[in-house]
Amino acid sequence: MSEQELLQWVRGPAFEAASVIFVIGVLVRLLQTVLLGRSKDLSEARGSEVIGGLRTIFTRSVKHNFQLSTFNLYTMVAGYIFHIGFFVVLLLYAPHILVIDQVMGVSWPSLPTTVVDAVTVVTIVSLLAILVHRLKHPVLRFLSRFQDYFVWVVTILPLITGYLAFHRIGASPPTLIAIHILSVELLMVVFPFTKLIHAFTLFMARYYNGAFAGRRGVES
Amino acid sequence: MSASLQRGLNAFREAINAPVATFFNSCVHCGMCAQACHFYTETGDPRYTPIHKLEPLRRVWKQEYTFWGRYAKAFGLSKPITDAELEEWETLVYDSCTLCGRCSMVCPVGNDITYMIRRMREGMAASGHAPEGLVGATRRAITTGSPMGVKLPALQAQIRDVEQETGLKIPVDVNGADYMLLLSSMEIMNFPEFIGAVARIFDRTGVSWTISSAAFEATNSGIQIGVSDLAAELVQRVVSAAEHLQVKNVISPECGHAYMAIRWEGPNLVGKAFNFKVVHILELLDDLRKQGRLKVSSKELQKLTYHDPCQISRRGGVVQQPRNLLDMVAQNFVEMPDTGTMNWCCGAGGGVSTNERADELRMKAFKRKQTQLNAIQPDALVSACSNCRIQLEEGLEVNGMDIPVLSLTETIAAHLADD
Numbered sequence: 001m002s003e004q005e006l007l008q009w010v011r012g013p014a015f016e017a018a019s020v021i022f023v024i025g026v027l028v029r030l031l032q033t034v035l036l037g038r039s040k041d042l043s044e045a046r047g048s049e050v051i052g053g054l055r056t057i058f059t060r061s062v063k064h065n066f067q068l069s070t071f072n073l074y075t076m077v078a079g080y081i082f083h084i085g086f087f088v089v090l091l092l093y094a095p096h097i098l099v100i101d102q103v104m105g106v107s108w109p110s111l112p113t114t115v116v117d118a119v120t121v122v123t124i125v126s127l128l129a130i131l132v133h134r135l136k137h138p139v140l141r142f143l144s145r146f147q148d149y150f151v152w153v154v155t156i157l158p159l160i161t162g163y164l165a166f167h168r169i170g171a172s173p174p175t176l177i178a179i180h181i182l183s184v185e186l187l188m189v190v191f192p193f194t195k196l197i198h199a200f201t202l203f204m205a206r207y208y209n210g211a212f213a214g215r216r217g218v219e220s
Numbered sequence: 221m222s223a224s225l226q227r228g229l230n231a232f233r234e235a236i237n238a239p240v241a242t243f244f245n246s247c248v249h250c251g252m253c254a255q256a257c258h259f260y261t262e263t264g265d266p267r268y269t270p271i272h273k274l275e276p277l278r279r280v281w282k283q284e285y286t287f288w289g290r291y292a293k294a295f296g297l298s299k300p301i302t303d304a305e306l307e308e309w310e311t312l313v314y315d316s317c318t319l320c321g322r323c324s325m326v327c328p329v330g331n332d333i334t335y336m337i338r339r340m341r342e343g344m345a346a347s348g349h350a351p352e353g354l355v356g357a358t359r360r361a362i363t364t365g366s367p368m369g370v371k372l373p374a375l376q377a378q379i380r381d382v383e384q385e386t387g388l389k390i391p392v393d394v395n396g397a398d399y400m401l402l403l404s405s406m407e408i409m410n411f412p413e414f415i416g417a418v419a420r421i422f423d424r425t426g427v428s429w430t431i432s433s434a435a436f437e438a439t440n441s442g443i444q445i446g447v448s449d450l451a452a453e454l455v456q457r458v459v460s461a462a463e464h465l466q467v468k469n470v471i472s473p474e475c476g477h478a479y480m481a482i483r484w485e486g487p488n489l490v491g492k493a494f495n496f497k498v499v500h501i502l503e504l505l506d507d508l509r510k511q512g513r514l515k516v517s518s519k520e521l522q523k524l525t526y527h528d529p530c531q532i533s534r535r536g537g538v539v540q541q542p543r544n545l546l547d548m549v550a551q552n553f554v555e556m557p558d559t560g561t562m563n564w565c566c567g568a569g570g571g572v573s574t575n576e577r578a579d580e581l582r583m584k585a586f587k588r589k590q591t592q593l594n595a596i597q598p599d600a601l602v603s604a605c606s607n608c609r610i611q612l613e614e615g616l617e618v619n620g621m622d623i624p625v626l627s628l629t630e631t632i633a634a635h636l637a638d639d
Binding site: 028029032033034035036037038039041042043044046047056057060064065066067069071072075079137138139140141142143144145148193195197198201202204205206207208209210212216217218219220 | 236237238239240241242243245246247248249250251252254255256260264266267269271272285286287288324325326327328329330331332335483484485486487488491492493494497498533534535536537539558561562
């Protein structure tokens, strides 16, 4: 397979397959979860479940209930930087917007490539910091299983391969692009079957949590 | 597989509903729940990380409710849950969790971990892995009506004493009263002053009330151990008594888990909405204050702080009422750091105080309360849960801290205005 053939395969059939697995996988997993249902709460409500649920979906991203211990501060700062950085790179880099436009027919303005480049570096550093934390802190080391490290690798790969492709380091541009797209496809395929699914389910989790509290008249 | 393990696994399956599955899906192992749990912060033992306490339940979810998990199980690739494992987890699920709900407030993805532990206990109890102390308490609650074995004659004796001391008649089995008061055994045996305080306040404020001789116990060990059938039977006794006496309201006393049991879990356990209202004593007192019926003639002058019982405040929603009441009765009220819905648990709720095996551990967990109190150095500590009160008194004594623990209801009664 030539370099160009590889790139075409990665952009074509491989991308389609990864997309199908991603979409169907996520849908199946969400349905499997929601369809388990929950029984109606018969206690007399003091407050609104819906308002409480919607409020917690929002507030858990912007306000914290926890005390600012070193651990929490580290987790929070690294977590914010990683998540914001990842979405900036994914959604505000011009070539990415072009792909999204081709697939879904929607587009929006991009950030200058130099900015995206810098954000990529910061995001990679934040992921390294997150890994160091996981390896060093007794609680995180204790909780971590193979999947936690595997998902970390799958998440950092698109950032690193994207950075290398942009700076044309280590191989010819088509090969670098092909490797970058492959790493994204790996992320998409792994996504529905690992904790990466939290990107979708966390909104449901926060809703349930906030609704439970809201019914009791508590802001969670 | 033993029959009891099979029963336990069936109960685990039933415990997994949409919220539980969502929470397991969402956990990213960030470890922040550990920081919110005093069993971790005061011991530094990672095993006390709240989400870890759910590991066997998570495995059942993974093996039976996820696509790949089912295949892995079918091909023998996943580790089945064993009795030995559940035995190991028994101490994590019962001894090192008070169902206080702090972890549920901090989880960044929004997992209600406490809700999961409550449901997991159903499977632990069904598989025969519940602490002896709780098994005994539940058995006594079912057979004698009280987890401490307090029977009607004991209550009647306390009532006679209280009547003598206060000169007031304690109404028992009065048909059509507005309010039916429940009591915890702890109050009946250790703090009968509470009954006198309520009698004086209700006499002064003109509240029509009664105690039922058929159902006076407020606590529900069935919930703490995680046996919904028995919990429902205990709730039903209260429901039947309230319906029999045709009362409009049932008052949950100064006991956190009792409030959770009757106010929030009760209707769900018996499967129908109540035809009476359930109020916490602090809610009622604050209502009386708002109506101008509850007044004090003097104030407590010493520096007071308030310990929020978890099930009354964080998990129950009665947060502002005690503060309104303290504003009325206290000259110098100071909040602890981390208060209200983020208060630290005393260390003995959720059945931990009934479980002797956990005695040493709950005293370690108390250390967090000690830190909170050291930060503000109060003269006295007010609370509204007799279970918290026993734990707080013990913890303070063990740690050589000379801080009396007061009941909020009793504090108000001591300062009641004459008219």
